[in-house]
Amino acid sequence: MRQLEEREFRDGRIAGPPSGRGRSVTVNLNESPLGWLKARGMISDAQYEAGERVRADYETASLGPCVTMRWDSGPRAPARGAAPDHVDPSHVRIAAKDRFDGAIAAAGPGLSDIVWRVICANETLPNAEKALGWPVRAGKLVLTLALDRIADFYGIR
Known part of the structure; x- marks a missing residue:
């Protein structure tokens, strides 16, 4: 059964409900094993959110570098002491990789295998259990x- 929901896409990740200012994507909440578990009440909202953050960080960290021409406006001279207008995509990927590595380390050596298989590789629980x-x-x-x-690592409660 498909459960479609509109979500906002910003800073390279799928966020909450669309605000109308940026891009939005349609997400099937039941397409992943994690979504399947949540739809049946087997995991809490905090656990689901933690899993989705791990998946978003994994996918963002896995993106390759941009090798095509960028057609957005050229850099402007920032006002003295002002922050730059945009964030470098390579820094976003590096930060996502650091968060992913921290989350996997927080899960622990015996628990990180099932996290990677179910959340990142989208294996079903029975297949992951059998493989392990x-x-x-x-x-x-x-x-x-x-x-x-x-969830504790990401500060979700």
């Missing part, structure tokens, strides 16, 4: 523990 050699239904417990730790 775990007993049936152990993956959900381990994933929820890892998502709690990741």
